Amino acid sequence: MQTQAQVVPIRTPDATFADDVLSVIERDGSLRSETDPKLPQETVLRFYRAMVRTRIIDGQLERLQRQGRIGFHIGSLGEEACILGSAAAMRPNDWIFPCYREFGALLWRGFPLQTYVDNMYGNADDVVKGRQMPDHYTGKPYRFGSVSSPIGTQITQAVGFGWAARRKGTDEVVSVYFGEGATSSNEFHTGMNFAGVMNAPVVFLCRNNRWAISVPSEKQTGSATFAQKGVAYGVRGVRVDGNDVLATYKVVREAVERAARGEGPTLVEMLTYRLGGHSTSDDPRAYRAQDEVEQWRRTDPILRLRTHLEALGVWDESKEEAYKQEVEAELKACVAAAEAKAKPSLESMFDDVFAELPWHLKEQREQLLGGPRAKDHH
Ligand SMILES: Cc1ncc(C[n+]2csc(CCOP(=O)(O)OP(=O)(O)O)c2C)c(N)n1
Numbered sequence: 001m002q003t004q005a006q007v008v009p010i011r012t013p014d015a016t017f018a019d020d021v022l023s024v025i026e027r028d029g030s031l032r033s034e035t036d037p038k039l040p041q042e043t044v045l046r047f048y049r050a051m052v053r054t055r056i057i058d059g060q061l062e063r064l065q066r067q068g069r070i071g072f073h074i075g076s077l078g079e080e081a082c083i084l085g086s087a088a089a090m091r092p093n094d095w096i097f098p099c100y101r102e103f104g105a106l107l108w109r110g111f112p113l114q115t116y117v118d119n120m121y122g123n124a125d126d127v128v129k130g131r132q133m134p135d136h137y138t139g140k141p142y143r144f145g146s147v148s149s150p151i152g153t154q155i156t157q158a159v160g161f162g163w164a165a166r167r168k169g170t171d172e173v174v175s176v177y178f179g180e181g182a183t184s185s186n187e188f189h190t191g192m193n194f195a196g197v198m199n200a201p202v203v204f205l206c207r208n209n210r211w212a213i214s215v216p217s218e219k220q221t222g223s224a225t226f227a228q229k230g231v232a233y234g235v236r237g238v239r240v241d242g243n244d245v246l247a248t249y250k251v252v253r254e255a256v257e258r259a260a261r262g263e264g265p266t267l268v269e270m271l272t273y274r275l276g277g278h279s280t281s282d283d284p285r286a287y288r289a290q291d292e293v294e295q296w297r298r299t300d301p302i303l304r305l306r307t308h309l310e311a312l313g314v315w316d317e318s319k320e321e322a323y324k325q326e327v328e329a330e331l332k333a334c335v336a337a338a339e340a341k342a343k344p345s346l347e348s349m350f351d352d353v354f355a356e357l358p359w360h361l362k363e364q365r366e367q368l369l370g371g372p373r374a375k376d377h378h
Contacts, residue, residue: 085248152185181212242270
């Protein structure tokens, strides 16, 4: 007997406007009054500026990598609305566990741009002391976990963290980002099961950007949608137009408030598209048609919000130009400062693992510092 699929998988940009996918900003820039979160205009302008800033930083970092000045960058081109809208929906005392495309969320939390750029250079002021690849940042004072590049590992970490917060009697909520590819990882299933059973205050933020490097979303799962994967675990699953910053804000905010009230976790499938390569190490022309990219460009989240702001008369080309110049100058200064900084000290490799250094490491440290060594060789 044949079973009928109930929901059609999302494959085209038009599907971001499908009936079960919440959206707010219409194509002409007007807002749907029934879903509009009715945020103050200054807040919406802040969202827009943060999205533009994120895109400028992405573009410049890619150029620096091409020039050989940094080793790697993994960006968020096309995914700015779902990243910024969800980060903005988290309350200040909530926690964010990133995947690897969420530097925009970290900067939204107030992390200094200079510190982010220092991480890209792995210099002496890098928060992870040059021990990681670029774009592997962390920001504990900003309630922001560490980038976790082994796929899905941040999901179980976030769920455990959320459960602990609940046991301590706080109303803190934990959000965790991942791509749709990560929903095939063991950690996704373990995390969802634990969150469902323990009613952990977690918001699972699945950026369905359609591609997991070269694997398209229809080859990732037999499920009709990614949100549907929550059902089996007793986790509420919802879909939102992830190229619509206001819709993303609204859906994630509701999920946060539910979790804070003890009403359980939510899996939010944010429909978006990775307009760039997977990272600076990837050339997507090897596996996807340019036509598809062009179609999705028409739903560009930044253009979408700009259409709305221009229709309101609060944004225009001269404001855009002035803002771009401001961000470019800010970034240029950070890059110059980062390039002038020293490398992490050699002895810093002995930091952070033990509260008190064991004798054998003390001995190794002394040997390393006392022995002959080629200049600048580390
Ligand atoms: C455990 C593990 N397997 C494989 C990889 C290599 N890898 C890095 S990113 C990636 C694709 C992830 O796709 P998705 O989860 O959809 O996130 P996106 O990059 O699209 O944001 C893979 C397979 C890895 N980092 N970790």
